[in-house]
Amino acid sequence: YRDLHTFELQAPTRLIEWARGSRVCVAGYGQSDGNEILQLIPPPTLLTKETQGLCPERDFKVEYGGFSERPVYSLKYLPDTSLLVTSGPPDSSLQVWQVSAEDSDVIKPVSPIATENGTGQSWAKIATISARAPWVLHGSRLDRVQITEAESRKNVYTAASGGSEELSGLAFLDCNTLLLCCATGRLCLADIRQPQSLVEAVSVPSAPCSEQWCMGTRHGAQGLEPSSQPVARLSSRGLLTLTDLRKTSEFLALAKARVPSPGSGAEFLCVSWAPALEGCLAISGFDGTVHVYDTQSWDSSGREAEPIFVHKGHAFGVAGGSGDPPLVTVHTWHLQKPRTLLSAASDGSLHVWDWVQPCGKC
Amino acid sequence: GAGQDVGRSCILVSIAGKNVMLDCGMHMGYNDDRRFPDFSYITQNGRLTDFLDCVIISHFHLDHCGALPYFSEMVGYDGPIYMTHPTKAICPILLEDYRKITVDKKGETNFFTSQMIKDCMKKVVAVHLHQTVQVDEELEIKAYYAGHVLGAAMFQIKVGCESVVYTGDYNMTPDRHLGAAWIDKCRPDLLISESTYATTIRDSKRCRERDFLKKVHETVERGGKVLIPVFALGRAQELCILLETFWERMNLKAPIYFSTGLTEKANHYYKLFITWTNQKIRKTFVQRNMFEFKHIKAFDRAFADNPGPMVVFATPGMLHAGQSLQIFRKWAGNEKNMVIMPGYCVQGTVGHKILSGQRKLEMEGRQILEVKMQVEYMSFSAHADAKGIMQLIRQAEPRNVLLVHGEAKKMEFLKQKIEQEFHVSCYMPANGETTTILTNPCIPVDISLGLLKRETAIAPLPDAKKPKLMHGTLLMKDNSFRLVSPEQALKELGLAEHQLRFTCRVHIQDPRKEHETVLRVYNHLKGILKDYSVQHLPDGSITVESILIQATAHSEDQGTKVLLVSWTYQDEELGSYLTSLLKKGLPQSTP
Numbered sequence: 001y002r003d004l005h006t007f008e009l010q011a012p013t014r015l016i017e018w019a020r021g022s023r024v025c026v027a028g029y030g031q032s033d034g035n036e037i038l039q040l041i042p043p044p045t046l047l048t049k050e051t052q053g054l055c056p057e058r059d060f061k062v063e064y065g066g067f068s069e070r071p072v073y074s075l076k077y078l079p080d081t082s083l084l085v086t087s088g089p090p091d092s093s094l095q096v097w098q099v100s101a102e103d104s105d106v107i108k109p110v111s112p113i114a115t116e117n118g119t120g121q122s123w124a125k126i127a128t129i130s131a132r133a134p135w136v137l138h139g140s141r142l143d144r145v146q147i148t149e150a151e152s153r154k155n156v157y158t159a160a161s162g163g164s165e166e167l168s169g170l171a172f173l174d175c176n177t178l179l180l181c182c183a184t185g186r187l188c189l190a191d192i193r194q195p196q197s198l199v200e201a202v203s204v205p206s207a208p209c210s211e212q213w214c215m216g217t218r219h220g221a222q223g224l225e226p227s228s229q230p231v232a233r234l235s236s237r238g239l240l241t242l243t244d245l246r247k248t249s250e251f252l253a254l255a256k257a258r259v260p261s262p263g264s265g266a267e268f269l270c271v272s273w274a275p276a277l278e279g280c281l282a283i284s285g286f287d288g289t290v291h292v293y294d295t296q297s298w299d300s301s302g303r304e305a306e307p308i309f310v311h312k313g314h315a316f317g318v319a320g321g322s323g324d325p326p327l328v329t330v331h332t333w334h335l336q337k338p339r340t341l342l343s344a345a346s347d348g349s350l351h352v353w354d355w356v357q358p359c360g361k362c
Numbered sequence: 363g364a365g366q367d368v369g370r371s372c373i374l375v376s377i378a379g380k381n382v383m384l385d386c387g388m389h390m391g392y393n394d395d396r397r398f399p400d401f402s403y404i405t406q407n408g409r410l411t412d413f414l415d416c417v418i419i420s421h422f423h424l425d426h427c428g429a430l431p432y433f434s435e436m437v438g439y440d441g442p443i444y445m446t447h448p449t450k451a452i453c454p455i456l457l458e459d460y461r462k463i464t465v466d467k468k469g470e471t472n473f474f475t476s477q478m479i480k481d482c483m484k485k486v487v488a489v490h491l492h493q494t495v496q497v498d499e500e501l502e503i504k505a506y507y508a509g510h511v512l513g514a515a516m517f518q519i520k521v522g523c524e525s526v527v528y529t530g531d532y533n534m535t536p537d538r539h540l541g542a543a544w545i546d547k548c549r550p551d552l553l554i555s556e557s558t559y560a561t562t563i564r565d566s567k568r569c570r571e572r573d574f575l576k577k578v579h580e581t582v583e584r585g586g587k588v589l590i591p592v593f594a595l596g597r598a599q600e601l602c603i604l605l606e607t608f609w610e611r612m613n614l615k616a617p618i619y620f621s622t623g624l625t626e627k628a629n630h631y632y633k634l635f636i637t638w639t640n641q642k643i644r645k646t647f648v649q650r651n652m653f654e655f656k657h658i659k660a661f662d663r664a665f666a667d668n669p670g671p672m673v674v675f676a677t678p679g680m681l682h683a684g685q686s687l688q689i690f691r692k693w694a695g696n697e698k699n700m701v702i703m704p705g706y707c708v709q710g711t712v713g714h715k716i717l718s719g720q721r722k723l724e725m726e727g728r729q730i731l732e733v734k735m736q737v738e739y740m741s742f743s744a745h746a747d748a749k750g751i752m753q754l755i756r757q758a759e760p761r762n763v764l765l766v767h768g769e770a771k772k773m774e775f776l777k778q779k780i781e782q783e784f785h786v787s788c789y790m791p792a793n794g795e796t797t798t799i800l801t802n803p804c805i806p807v808d809i810s811l812g813l814l815k816r817e818t819a820i821a822p823l824p825d826a827k828k829p830k831l832m833h834g835t836l837l838m839k840d841n842s843f844r845l846v847s848p849e850q851a852l853k854e855l856g857l858a859e860h861q862l863r864f865t866c867r868v869h870i871q872d873p874r875k876e877h878e879t880v881l882r883v884y885n886h887l888k889g890i891l892k893d894y895s896v897q898h899l900p901d902g903s904i905t906v907e908s909i910l911i912q913a914t915a916h917s918e919d920q921g922t923k924v925l926l927v928s929w930t931y932q933d934e935e936l937g938s939y940l941t942s943l944l945k946k947g948l949p950q951s952t953p
Contacts, residue, residue, distance in 0.1 A: 006566040010749050034782065040563065058565040058741075062748070065775035067782065104774045350563075 003354040014329040027072035066107025079130035092124040092140040131175030185213035201248040212266030218273035234271035253298035255305040259286040276338035284328040288315030314345035372399035378521035388428025419445040420530025421514035431474035448513025509533035534750030553760035582671040586698035591686035593679040619661035621676040680713035699735035807843040862931035
C-alpha cells in the first residue's frame with residue numbers, strides 16, 4: 001500500500017457513488033426503517049493529487065443526510081440537477097430526493113417514480129444521464145426497461161421486450177445507446193432511436209450450475225468513443241469476460257479469477273474499470289477482499305489470472321471473530337487519483353486505499 | 363459561549379428555581395474581553411453569588427475552565443464550585459501556566475493574577491465519581507466518568523424529580539490510557555451534549571497512529587530530530603504510551619525525551635489518579651507502571667544540541683513560548699528534522715503560523731527564522747462522533763436533548779436522527795439564546811388511610827389498571843400535599859361545616875283546603891316512591907327521606923296551593939326529582 005485509511009460507518013452500505021465536487025454518497029440497506037442516505041465530503045487527503053501522510057483533516061464529514069424507509073440498494077445522482085434517485089425492495093419503483101436545500105442539511109424526499117409492478121418483480125437497477133434533459137433509465141427485468149424524464153415524469157422510451165430475465169445492471173453508453181446486462185449474463189444493446197430492436201452481444205459460456213453475472217463499463221473516459229471501451233462481465237464463479245461492443249460475435253478476452261468456492265452468492269458482485277489506468281479492473285463480492293487485475297495480457301483461453309493487487313483489509317474487520325466474516329459489498333475507483341479505490345463491507349467498514357504498482361506495467 | 367462556537371464553554375441552567383452554571387471556559391482565539399463568556403447574560407444587576415446556586419466544571423481544558431478565576435475573583439462569585447479531584451489538582455497548574463504566558467510574555471494587564479487563581483481554588487469542592495453531593499436541601503449533583511482527559515466528568519444535576527445531565531467533553535471509545543464515558547439509565551429531563559465531531563466519520567485510530575509512527579520512524583532513521591510540542595496533560599500521555607510500545611516492538615535505540623517541570627507533575631498526577639485511567643493500565647499497573655517509561659527520559663536543555671536522532675516532547679503545545687519554542691528555533695533550519703503538532707493551535711502562535719504554511723517567521727529582535735524542517739499536524743483529540751452521541755443518549759434515556767456545537771451550520775439531519783430514533787425533542791441554541799424545556803414533574807400526594815378505606819368500600823374495586831375516581835379534599839400545607847376526607851379537612855382547618863338547604867316552590871291548582879292538598883300529595887308520592895320512606899307528619903308536612911314538603915295557600919289566589927319543597931345539598935338528586943315530579947301536577951282522581 002501507499003496509503004490506507006479505514007473508517008467505520010454507522011450502518012453498512014452497498015453503494016458508493018461519486019457526486020459533484022468530489023462528494024461521496026453511501027446509504028444503508030438494512031431491512032428495518034431508518035436507513036440513512038449520507039453525502040460525505042472526503043478528507044482533503046483524498047481531494048488532492050499528492051498523498052500527504054499526516055493531515056489536519058483526515059475524516060469524512062457528513063454534508064447532507066436523509067432518511068429512507070426502504071433499504072437503499074442503488075443510488076444515482078441526476079447530473080445537472082440537485083436530485084438523486086434511489087431504488088430498493090420491495091418493488092421496482094424509484095424514490096427521488098432533493099439535496100442541498102438552502103439552510104438545511106437534510107436530503108428531502110420528493111415524489112417517487114412509480115412503475116407497474118407485476119409479480120416477482122425485484123428492485124430496479126438505475127442509470128442516469130443529462131443529455132437532452134435529466135433522464136433515468138431503470139428497470140428490474142429485461143421486459144420492463146424504460147427511460148423516465150426526471151422533471152416531467154414522462155416516459156421517454158420503453159425497450160423492446162427481449163425476455164423476462166432479471167437485470168443485473170444497465171448503463172448509458174452515450175445519449176442514444178443503452179447497455180443492458182441480465183443476471184444470466186446476456187448482454188443487450190439498444191438504440192433509443194429504434195425502440196423496436198435489441199442487439200445482443202455474445203452470450204457468456206454456459207455453466208453446469210446457475211451463476212449470476214454483473215457488468216462493468218468504463219465511465220468517465222473523456223473523449224473516447226464509449227463503444228470502443230470493452231465491457232467486462234463477472235460471474236459468481238469468478239469468470240470474467242471482456243467484450244468489444246463493435247465486435248459482439250466473439251469475446252475479446254476470457255479469464256478466471258481465483259475466488260473462494262462455493263461462492264457466497266451474487267448479491268454484492270461488483271466489477272469496475274479504472275478510469276485512469278488502461279486495462280485495469282477491480283472485482284469484489286466474493287469475500288472480504290478486492291482484487292485488481294491488469295487485463296492487457298489476457299486472451300480468450302479462460303485461464304486463471306493473477307491479480308496485481310489484493311486488498312485484504314476488510315477481512316480483518318474490527319468485529320473480528322464474532323459472527324460471519326465481513327463481505328465486501330461494493331468498491332469504486334477514485335476519479336482522479338489513478339490507484340486509489342474505495343471499498344465498503346457488510347460490517348460497516350469503509351476503506352480508502354492506494355496501492356503500489358509492483359515493478360513493471362500499468 | 364460554546365453555542366455554535368468553539369471555545370468559552372459556559373451554560374446556564376435554571377431548574378426548579380435553582381440556577382447552575384456549567385463550565386466557565388476561555389476562548390483561545392481572542393486576546394481581548396471576547397475571550398471570556400459574557401456574564402451579563404446571567405444577571406444585569408445583583409450579585410452572581412446570590413443568583414447562582416453553584417458552578418460545575420467538567421474538566422481542566424482551558425476552554426472549559428480558563429475563565430474561572432476571572433469569573434470568581436474579578437467579576438465576583440463566592441459560592442461553591444464543583445469539580446472532580448483530578449480536575450481540582452490540575453486546573454490551577456494550567457491556569458497559572460497560561461497566566462504566565464499571557465501576562466509575562468505578552469504583557470497583558472486585564473488578566474487574573476496568581477493570587478486570584480489560588481483564591482478561586484479555595485472555593486472549589488472536589489467530588490468523587492458516582493457520589494451524590496447535596497449542594498443544598500433540594501439541589502444535588504453527581505459526577506460520571508467521561509473519558510476524554512484525566513478527571514473529565516459528566517454531571518447530573520437534580521432538583522426533586524427534575525434533572526439535567528451535562529456531558530462536558532466526552533469520548534465513547536476507550537483509548538490507550540483512558541476508558542470510555544459511561545452513564546446509567548438516569549432518564550434526565552434534559553441531556554446537554556457536545557457535538558463538535560457529530561458530523562464527522564473519523565479515520566480509525568490505528569491508521570492515525572500508524573501514520574504518526576511512520577513519520578517519526580522515517581525521520582529518526584535518517585538521523586533527524588522530531589519535536590512534538592504538547593500541553594503537559596492530555597494527549598501527551600497517549601502519545602508517550604504509543605511511542606514507548608513502538609520503540610519496544612521495533613527495538614529502536616534513538617532517545618525519547620519528555621521536557622521537565624510541568625510534565626513531571628503530570629506523570630505524577632496520572633499515577634496519583636490511577637483509578638481514573640482505563641482498565642488495562644490499572645491491571646498492568648501492579649506489574650509495571652504504564653507511566654514509568656523505559657525508553658522515555660527527562661529532558662535537559664543541553665540535549666537539544668546533541669548530534670544524532672531523537673524525539674522530544676516539549677511544552678507548551680502551540681509553540682507560543684517556553685521550551686518547545688526554544689527547541690524549535692534550534693532545529694528549524696535543518697530539513698532532516700520534523701515538528702509534529704498534535705492539536706489545535708490558536709491564531710497568533712508560532713504553531714498556527716507554521717501550520718498555515720508560513721516558512722519565514724519573525725522572532726524577537728527582528729530576527730527572521732527560516733523553517734526548513736518538516737511541519738506535520740496530527741489530531742489525536744478524543745471526542746464523541748455521531749455514533750458516540752447516539753450511544754450516550756441510548757444509555758441515559760433523556761426526555762430532551764440539547765446540543766452545543768462548534769459550527770454554526772445547521773445540523774438539521776442530526777437533530778432529525780435523534781428525534782426519530784429516540785422520540786425526544788432536540789435543541790441547538792446559539793450563544794445567548796435561551797431554550798425552554800417543558801417537564802412533567804410528578805407531584806406526590808399522601809392519601810389518608812381512612813379516606814382510602816372509605817372510598818374503596820363504596821363501590822367494588824375496579825380493574826387494578828384502570829383509574830378510579832375518588833372524592834376528597836387536597837390540603838397544601840408546609841410543602842406537603844395530602845388528600846383527606848372533607849370532615850378531616852374541616853377538623854384540621856378548624857372550620858365549621860356549612861349546611862346548604864334548597865327550597866323550591868311548586869304551584870298546584872287545587873281549590874280544596876290545604877290539609878286536603880297535603881293528603882293528595884302524600885298519597886301520590888307514597889304510590890310512586892315505593893322504595894323511599896314517605897311520611898305524613900302530625901304538623902301537616904310530608905317528608906320523603908330527609909326532604910320536607912309543606913303546603914300553603916297562595917296569598918292572592920285561593921285556588922292555587924304553593925308547595926314548598928326543601929332539601930339539603932346531599933339530597934340534591936332526589937330533591938330535583940321530586941320537584942319535577944310535582945311540577946307535573948297531581949292525578950285527578952283522589953282516593
